[in-house]
Amino acid sequence: MTKWAGLALLPVLLAGVGTGAVQAQAKHAAGVTAAEPWKKIPIPPLHDFKPVQPTRIELANGLVIFLQPDHELPFIKGGILIRGGSRDEPADKIGLVSLYGQTWRTSGTPTESGEALDDALALKAASVETSGGLATTSLRWSSFSKDFDLVFGDAMDVLLHPAFKADKLALAKRQLDTGIARRNDDASGIAGREVSVLAYGKDSPYARETEYATVAAVKLSDLKDWHDRTVAPNNMIVSVSGDFDPAAMEAKLRQAFEGMKQGKKQLVSKGEYKDPKPGVYFVNKTDVDQSNVYIVGLGTERNNPDYYALSVMNEIFSGGFGSRVFQSVRTRLGLAYSVGGAYGASYDHPGLFTVGAATKSASTVAAVKAMEDEIGKLKTVPPTAAEMKSAKDQVLNSFVFNYDSPEKTLSEQVSLAFYGYPADFLEKYKSGIEQVTAADVTRVANKYIDEKKLAIVVVGNGAEFGGPLTGLGAVTDVDIAIPPPVAAGGPGGLPPPQ
Template sequence: MKHLSSLVLTAAASSFLLTTLAASAQTAPAATPASTQTQPWKQIPIPPLPAFKPAQPHRVELENGVVLFLQEDHELPFINGTILIRGGSRDEPNAKVGLTSLYGETWRTSGTATISGDKLDDVLEDKAASIETAGGTASTSMSWSSLKGDFDTVFAQSIDLLLHPTFKADKLQLAKQQLETGIARRNDDAGGIANREAIQIAYGPHNPYARELEYATVDAVTLDDLNAWHKKTAVGSNIIIALSGDFDSAAMETKLRAAFAPIPRGDRFQSVKATFTDPKPSVNFVSKDDVNQSNVLIVGLGTERSNPDYYALSVMNQVFSGGFGSRVVQDVRTKLGLAYTVEGNYGASYDHPGVFVVEAATKSATTVAATKALLAEIDRLKTEPPTPAELSKAKDQVLNSFIFHYDSPDKTLGEQVTLAFYGYPADTLEKYKAGIEKVTAADVSRVANKYIDTNKLAIVVVGNESQITPSLATLGLGAVKNLDITIPSPPGGKPAE
């Protein structure tokens, strides 16, 4: 009976609903076409973006050449510091590539005459603080972080490490073993091989920005080398210090002056002046039989950030390869289905040319087709100006990304230190926004034709030769060059650890 009653109620409800819908149809106004329906969200006024005025850190230069940048940030009770020292891996002797990496690692782990690196670890751990050292391409560095209340103690330990390092043989040997492990495994990953070989072809194998660590160069580094490097570089005219956090700038400046003023000025480090030559059009291949796909890279030289065309090149880069909506992704990946991933970048470094690279990961059988599609997109960039929609979207994306890189005092401080390190004007960030906004479609076409020359691009492919059909020779760029990626043995034939 309960079930029957339910059916009766359902039928009654259905009848009522049908009657209601029929009445509504008779009384409701005619449907409005979708194109003329009101879209209230489009009526919301969008105010213009405010002028980009990042908070500028307080800058001080001491008589001995040390430069201080102080950025107050009272959001949290922390203080973070960095010491940037001119001179990096690009300045190492050819016979001792790896010197600055070993220096950066051994500096911290060795400690000082008053406290060992291991003991310093324990002291800092108790305070939830840190002190780290590292070697980079153009500089070496020390950084520290602590609670505001522990700043004086942690800062004193950092200064001790800067002024009185004690490089130890066992810590140097441990650092060497770590680098040697990386050398032994550098051919494990196809993507890593492709990137490494592409950089060497773009810059040249002996260019300081493309050199590779080898067992022999790592083994050649001695404690005397580390001490000599520190003595040469850690002088006033080479040092830039940046602090951000919960402090009073005037009081902090007094502390920093007292700590760094005694450092001798010394000679300003003169970095290497490298020579750059465009690569020759060629196909370079690395055989890797344990993969079923190919990594394809097309490479050439990029530009420097000081180039007046940097703004137009940035927009060009976004149109061409800036994310899922870019030409190379939409055409090569989405429309043609020739790549799992595809990306590119017209690189711009601060004081030397970056690398222009377009890359794709594709099935072995579509290696040639994907390579041809990438080349076609490069050509199209030169012959088809961006549409108004492409241009507007690219500029918006560039500026949106730019703003979020500098949306905090700490980020702005880091960029100002970088600009000072490479000798750029302090207002470079403000000029960037205006420069991007002025870029036109004609500008994009002009720089594409001026800076991209397919006769100055080389192709690097890492893949399984037996599965690549048709062969790479069908690209029509001459004989395919097989690259030798054999890792030279350690000195004396000793096994790598």
């Protein structure tokens, strides 16, 4: 529609409104600023954060139980978190925990196949699932309240009597091999992978990758051994939420778990963490017309006393549309399609400090320099009062919504217990954030961010860069070639296709 057509419609639009509305339209057209009454609405401060806490029970054999009743809907969800995950698997069998997590459930039990269990659960709109993670493996179930006893019985059967079938392991291996074959398709995925390698080291359990050879090395006996080693009450946390009577549920869980014997407790090695070697690490991907770039270093752990100040710093620097790095690199300079970052904090090992952007190939170097400039300003330009208020509001508002239901609170309490954090960690978060000052933000920025200990990852088409990467530092070409399948057979040790 042209502007003249729009003006022609104006009398028609005004014909259906009253005189007052016409006058308001006229005032607005004359440049009179309209009132903005929504800005006068008072915004009360956040009330004290007091999430409904689950009941914690510990059995004599070391099993920990969390119960979180919630009668809003007639459902019950449960989970068993088991200590030991992919970070604990042997280096020559990377992928074992992923294969275990899938094969465990698809194999079913000696008395009921995985397919038969699928059909029985589907008829009741219920589920029983298993999975493998970084620090844990888990078994989860859900059902209508009235079907709990039956579905929980199926879950316990899977927990205590896994079948681990060879054909299901072979299927899981083929799926892992497919992922290996395609892991270099996506430029952003490559960049994320290399960020972890630089920060933690290629042999770190937080950065290493599955390969055809490590997948092929996993045998059925490895899955059975892993299960026997990890499934023990003193290595498990059981959590149940939903529509149930707490006393009756506790009695059922005691009956199911009290007879289990303790096993060897799984210990986690703290490991050693070194800052990445500075420089530019370049992956030349010729089939793309934009670059994925990251500046990377080590972050911190959540039990760090400076965690609150770092959280506010992170929000000011890279927390969203109003953050410094977004406003500078994307809005003001127009150097990136997307830009952001995080000063990561994990429970029991350092998270990652990353600042990243997706930019057109020609602006690759300029985008990195702009991000580096903002990192420097974070240390030298104190946050304004407006930045502090906005950052705290953003952090606290988003934090509260992460725990706005009993089920979410239960999940976090399980995580805190698993990693040995105090139960009131959540309640202290609000006051911790509120007490952060502008001086604290500048202090932690200077204490924890050292430009000399940061590395740069660039994944893009080198022929189209607007300037040489050497302008950012010494360049190392990164080899992302995928080692071929084991010589004895095709992917996963299976016979090669005919």
